[in-house]
Amino acid sequence: MHRACPLNDLARGDAIRLDTSPPIAVFHTEEGELFAIDDTCTHQDASLADGWVEGCEVECPLHASKFDLRTGAVDSPPAKLPVRVHEVAVIDGDIMVIESQEAPNLPPGLTVGGHV
Amino acid sequence: METLAIVGASLAGLSAARAARAKGFAGRLVIVGDEAERPYDRPPLSKDFLLGRMTAGDLALEAGNEDLQAEWLLGHRALGLDGEAKAIMLEDGTIIAADGIVIATGASARRLPSLEGFTNVHTLRTLDDSRQLAAELLPGRRLVIIGAGFIGAEVASTASSLGLEVTLVNAEPVPFSAALGAEMGEVVAGLQVSRGVALLRDTTIDSVESAGGRVTGLNLTNGQRLAADLVLVGIGAVPNTAWLSFSGLDVKNGVLCDAAGRTNLPGIVAAGDCAAWFDERAETHRRVEHWTSATEQAEIAVEALLGAAPSAAKPKPHYFWSDQHGVKLQFAGNAGEADRVEIEAGSAQAHDLLAVYYRASEPVAVLGMNQPRLFVKWRRALAQAAASAPTSSVPA
Ligand SMILES: Cc1cc2nc3c(=O)[nH]c(=O)nc-3n(C[C@H](O)[C@H](O)[C@H](O)COP(=O)(O)OP(=O)(O)OC[C@H]3O[C@@H](n4cnc5c(N)ncnc54)[C@H](O)[C@@H]3O)c2cc1C
Ligand code: FES
Numbered sequence: 107m108h109r110a111c112p113l114n115d116l117a118r119g120d121a122i123r124l125d126t127s128p129p130i131a132v133f134h135t136e137e138g139e140l141f142a143i144d145d146t147c148t149h150q151d152a153s154l155a156d157g158w159v160e161g162c163e164v165e166c167p168l169h170a171s172k173f174d175l176r177t178g179a180v181d182s183p184p185a186k187l188p189v190r191v192h193e194v195a196v197i198d199g200d201i202m203v204i205e206s207q208e209a210p211n212l213p214p215g216l217t218v219g220g221h222v
Numbered sequence: 223m224e225t226l227a228i229v230g231a232s233l234a235g236l237s238a239a240r241a242a243r244a245k246g247f248a249g250r251l252v253i254v255g256d257e258a259e260r261p262y263d264r265p266p267l268s269k270d271f272l273l274g275r276m277t278a279g280d281l282a283l284e285a286g287n288e289d290l291q292a293e294w295l296l297g298h299r300a301l302g303l304d305g306e307a308k309a310i311m312l313e314d315g316t317i318i319a320a321d322g323i324v325i326a327t328g329a330s331a332r333r334l335p336s337l338e339g340f341t342n343v344h345t346l347r348t349l350d351d352s353r354q355l356a357a358e359l360l361p362g363r364r365l366v367i368i369g370a371g372f373i374g375a376e377v378a379s380t381a382s383s384l385g386l387e388v389t390l391v392n393a394e395p396v397p398f399s400a401a402l403g404a405e406m407g408e409v410v411a412g413l414q415v416s417r418g419v420a421l422l423r424d425t426t427i428d429s430v431e432s433a434g435g436r437v438t439g440l441n442l443t444n445g446q447r448l449a450a451d452l453v454l455v456g457i458g459a460v461p462n463t464a465w466l467s468f469s470g471l472d473v474k475n476g477v478l479c480d481a482a483g484r485t486n487l488p489g490i491v492a493a494g495d496c497a498a499w500f501d502e503r504a505e506t507h508r509r510v511e512h513w514t515s516a517t518e519q520a521e522i523a524v525e526a527l528l529g530a531a532p533s534a535a536k537p538k539p540h541y542f543w544s545d546q547h548g549v550k551l552q553f554a555g556n557a558g559e560a561d562r563v564e565i566e567a568g569s570a571q572a573h574d575l576l577a578v579y580y581r582a583s584e585p586v587a588v589l590g591m592n593q594p595r596l597f598v599k600w601r602r603a604l605a606q607a608a609a610s611a612p613t614s615s616v617p618a
Contacts, residue, residue, distance in 0.1 A: 150270075152594065153594065155595075156594040156595035156598060157598060158598050158599075158602060165598075167552075167594035167595065167597065167598045168543060168550070168552075168594065169513070169514070169543070170514065180285070183240075183283070183285070184263065184283065186282075186284075186285040186286065187285075214270070214275065214276045214277070214280040215270055215275035215276060
């Protein structure tokens, strides 16, 4: 389990990137929901925490692939593979992330430790 | 519509096919492409693929399980089009009659006549081009790149990280100024120079020295001589429209289209690098050679072709990116409309700036260098401003 930050520190509409391996992005949507997915786009090396959230979808800041925050599925190309989704809980006012046990879909040239 | 034919099986062509199916077109879908490969992504050809960090498989544009229920005629070149009959003639004599046609034949690298026929002179447009160039990028070699456009600059970045000695030769005084304006063009030029790339400005080739079919040196109009092991010509691209010569279509620098991709002939649209759409802001036809435009145009054009009511949405500001020396450049809008540029965050020296281009008080373009988060916000703001601006207030 990873501790992200106090819920009060993450305003609606904001996202943070956790320094995990691989990094995880936590989103607090305008509607007040919390989601955690792998931060690295499966297309190339971009941070989805830097992307644009609309409803339950994040758009990658580089080439505009869209991922469903609830399922990690690709809603719009160029990405071909989904991102992992992680469980989020708020415990004692802190956002906690329970990392998925699946293997991540990292983009070509990247490994869990960084560049190949 | 029973048969929809798409000519050009790359980004715009695939995007058009996807859009047609997404909009419920259930008829016969034929996709003709002269390259043997299934649709692949070009941007990495000057970046991670050239560097060896991506494989050809990684370039595939289609997802593994994607099936558009299309007849793919790959490795087939279209030789002509009868625009009235909407019949496409292929090299092997096959004729494809269609009810609707999407022209998506893209562009080819422009060549320099004075450098034709040498074995160590390259251009970069296709997977094969990139493979051939990659095989020559050996440490210590002297690479001369003619033209400091984005492809030249990206190859300069890739090659210098592989240990080559790179010189960029630019005919204009300030590289990238057509796309970024002079001030920011200078900033990107500074990035290249700070990473050890030699940049020669305001000069072109005067004469070529060669031996055994290889270029060995270039004499420039400024009197300088450059020794070369390898030359890349990166002077832009020309639209692939020769096959449309007798089609009845209006073709100038690209297939002329309205702001929804419709050509002068009913039932025929064009999208991507081969098309010059009418740009309502600039009040002129413009060929926009960016990845994102190819996908956006394909969608809009297919919508127009399938007879959907033209969407009222104003076109989004043009967007492109470039990766150079580990810096992610992102640009949206039109630098030509601006009268000043302001750095809103970061700095030119640190190569992490966010610069906004203004015309009077209106933001008209934005450039980010390693500023994806801020850039995304500005790009959205620009798109919203463009969508709400009445066309009449827009400068010609
Ligand atoms: C090396 C490189 C790097 C790039 N980097 C970036 C970048 O970083 N950012 C960015 O925004 N854009 C970039 N681009 C531009 C982007 O790739 C293009 O805008 C995009 O490929 C345009 O897609 P298209 O389908 O219109 O044309 P193309 O990709 O050119 O595809 C046209 C297809 O049609 C085929 N064809 C042509 N004539 C015929 C015919 N008569 N019959 C049948 N088939 C035919 C061609 O062979 C080709 O397969 C880059 C381009 C290159 C070459
Ligand atoms: S890096 Fe995310 S879409 Fe390309």
